Amino acid sequence: MADGAVLDGVLTRLIPTTEDDVDLLGRWFASPDFVEHWGGVPISRDEVAEKYLGRRRPRVGSFLVLAHGTPVGYAQYWQAGVAEGGIDMVLAPQARGRGLGPDAARALLAHLGGTLGWRRVTVDPLRGNVRAVHAWEKAGFRQVSSEAESLLMEFSLSEGRQG
Secondary structure, X not given: OOOOOOEXXXXXXXXXXXXXXXXXXXXXXXXXXHHOOOOOOOOOHHHHHHHOOOOOOOOEEEEEEEEOOXXXXXXXXXXXXXXXXXXXXXXXXXXXXXXXXHHHHHHHHHHHHHHOOOOEEEEOOEOOOHHHHHXXXXXXXXXXXXXXXXXXXXXXXXXXXXX
């Protein structure tokens, strides 16, 4: 898995998180609005530092999502097998509904399929998070199952279809 990759979308740029991002991410993940659909419970600064600053590389790639150079969200990919895994993403409330999520997802998909050789990527938005479900659909994901509170959606990467 590649370390330090900067991923460019049309509207967004994803940059790897670093220890310098702990204050920003700590504020975001302490906000109920930010974590509403990411577990629903604010997370401590220590937990943010452990999970979201790139310390879990190479299994998990952690990124700040930027729009016009300003941080607007967090995204990560995690490897589940040799050529597959998942994406998680959360945007700040003011960044939602502007097409930034699908754009960032397509940038991640291009990296996962093109650079890392993944063939399958999944996401599991909460069923009630209609905006996220729609954003993942705009990025090319399709629903494959619907159990409990979450939907399982997947994107199959093959030659010619990488993000």
